[in-house]
Amino acid sequence: MSQVSLPQSLHKNLPLTALAPMQDVTNLWFMKVIAHYGSPDYFFTEYFRVNETSRLNGKILAAITENDTGRPVFAQMIGESIPDLVRTAKELCHYNIAGVDLNMGCPAPRIYRKNVGGGLLLLPQKVDRILAELRQAVSDRPLTVKMRVGFENTDTFYEILDLIDRHSIDLLSLHGRTVKDMYHGAVKYNLIAQAVKRVRCPVLANGNIHSAKAAIEVLSQTGAAGVMVGRWAIGNPWIFNQIRQALRFEPIAPVPLIEVRNYIDRLWQTPTASNMPERSRLGYLKMFLNYIALSVDAEGHFLRLMRHTSTELELFSLCDRFLLSDPSKTLALVPSLSV
Numbered sequence: 001m002s003q004v005s006l007p008q009s010l011h012k013n014l015p016l017t018a019l020a021p022m023q024d025v026t027n028l029w030f031m032k033v034i035a036h037y038g039s040p041d042y043f044f045t046e047y048f049r050v051n052e053t054s055r056l057n058g059k060i061l062a063a064i065t066e067n068d069t070g071r072p073v074f075a076q077m078i079g080e081s082i083p084d085l086v087r088t089a090k091e092l093c094h095y096n097i098a099g100v101d102l103n104m105g106c107p108a109p110r111i112y113r114k115n116v117g118g119g120l121l122l123l124p125q126k127v128d129r130i131l132a133e134l135r136q137a138v139s140d141r142p143l144t145v146k147m148r149v150g151f152e153n154t155d156t157f158y159e160i161l162d163l164i165d166r167h168s169i170d171l172l173s174l175h176g177r178t179v180k181d182m183y184h185g186a187v188k189y190n191l192i193a194q195a196v197k198r199v200r201c202p203v204l205a206n207g208n209i210h211s212a213k214a215a216i217e218v219l220s221q222t223g224a225a226g227v228m229v230g231r232w233a234i235g236n237p238w239i240f241n242q243i244r245q246a247l248r249f250e251p252i253a254p255v256p257l258i259e260v261r262n263y264i265d266r267l268w269q270t271p272t273a274s275n276m277p278e279r280s281r282l283g284y285l286k287m288f289l290n291y292i293a294l295s296v297d298a299e300g301h302f303l304r305l306m307r308h309t310s311t312e313l314e315l316f317s318l319c320d321r322f323l324l325s326d327p328s329k330t331l332a333l334v335p336s337l338s339v
Helices: 028-038 058-065 082-092 119-121 125-139 157-166 187-197 212-222 231-235 239-247 257-268 279-298 300-307 311-321
Strands: 016-021 042-048 073-078 100-102 143-148 169-175 202-204 224-229
Touching: 016 119, 016 239, 028 058, 028 239, 028 257, 042 058, 042 187, 058 073, 073 082, 082 100, 082 125, 100 125, 119 125, 119 143, 125 143, 125 157, 125 212, 157 187, 169 187, 187 202, 187 212, 202 212, 212 224, 212 239, 224 239, 231 239, 231 279, 257 279, 257 311, 279 311
Parallel strands: 016 042, 016 224, 042 073, 073 100, 100 143, 143 169, 169 202, 202 224
Antiparallel strands: none
16 A cells, blocks of 8 residues: 655645644643644644543544644554554544554553553564554555654564554654653664664654754754654744744744743633633643743752742742743753753
C-alpha cells in the first residue's frame, strides 16, 4: 500500500513543526492558546485509550470537532488490542482528523506495564500485526506513529523502523530517548539521523527542543523533515513562530515578561474554569507554571514560591511580582528545565 499525502504545512518551503501530544495538556483549550501565539503545522491530541470497553473520550474528541485553529489535528490512540484499535481508528475516521497516530512511546510505568505506549517497543511481532491491521483500516488518510528509540536499550530499534517502512506509515515522530530514560539524559539525535536514512516517510525529531536555535541544530544534525516540541512549548508558546523566524534567518523577537503574564491569564481562563473549584483550578495552572517558571527566573525562586501558593490572589500577586516589576525583562530563550 502506498503512503498517503500529509496535510499541507503552513509554509511550504520550511521544515514541519508539531506540538507533541501531552496527556492532560494538549486539550482543545491549550491548542487554541498555542494558536494565538503562533500555530505549529500539526497538532496531535492527547491519547484516546483503547481497550475492549473503550469509547471515544468526548473531551479529547472536542480537540478535533470544536477546533477552530485552522491547523490539522491528528488523533492519537494508545492500546494493544488489535480489534479495538481497528474499531477506534475507523470511528475516528468519521471525524475531521488529519490522520490516526499510534502511541508507541509513552514512558509512564503504569502505561508500559500494560504493553501499551512505550511497552510495545518490546514486542516487534505485535507491532507488525498492529500496523498491518491499522494500515488496512486507515487507507484514505495518514497513519502515523510516535515512538522512542527503544525500551531500555535500542535492541529493537532497527527492526521496528523496518516495520514502519513495511506498513507504509506516513509520518514518524521519534523521541531520541528510551522509554526508561523518561525525560532525562542526553537525546540521541544520531539515532534520529539514522531513522531518517532508514525509513521512507518524513521523520519529526522530538526530545529537548528547547529553543529555535536548538531546533535549527537538531534539523541540521538529523536531516529530519521537522521538529516536534512538547514541554518547551508550555514554557514558551512563541516557540513555533521563533523557529520559523530562525529558519528564515530573521532575528528572534524577544518576548517581554508582561506578555508571559498575559499568557498565564489566558491559561487561567480555561472555559471549564467556572465549574472548577479554586484548588483544582490552581493545580491545573501550576502544572503549566512548572514549565514557565524557570524561563522567567532561572534561579528557581519563582518556581519554589509558586508551588507554595494556595489561593488565586496569592498566585497572581506572585506572578505580578516576578513578571511586572521590570518592564525591560524578557523571557529567557534557553532556561534549564528540571521539573
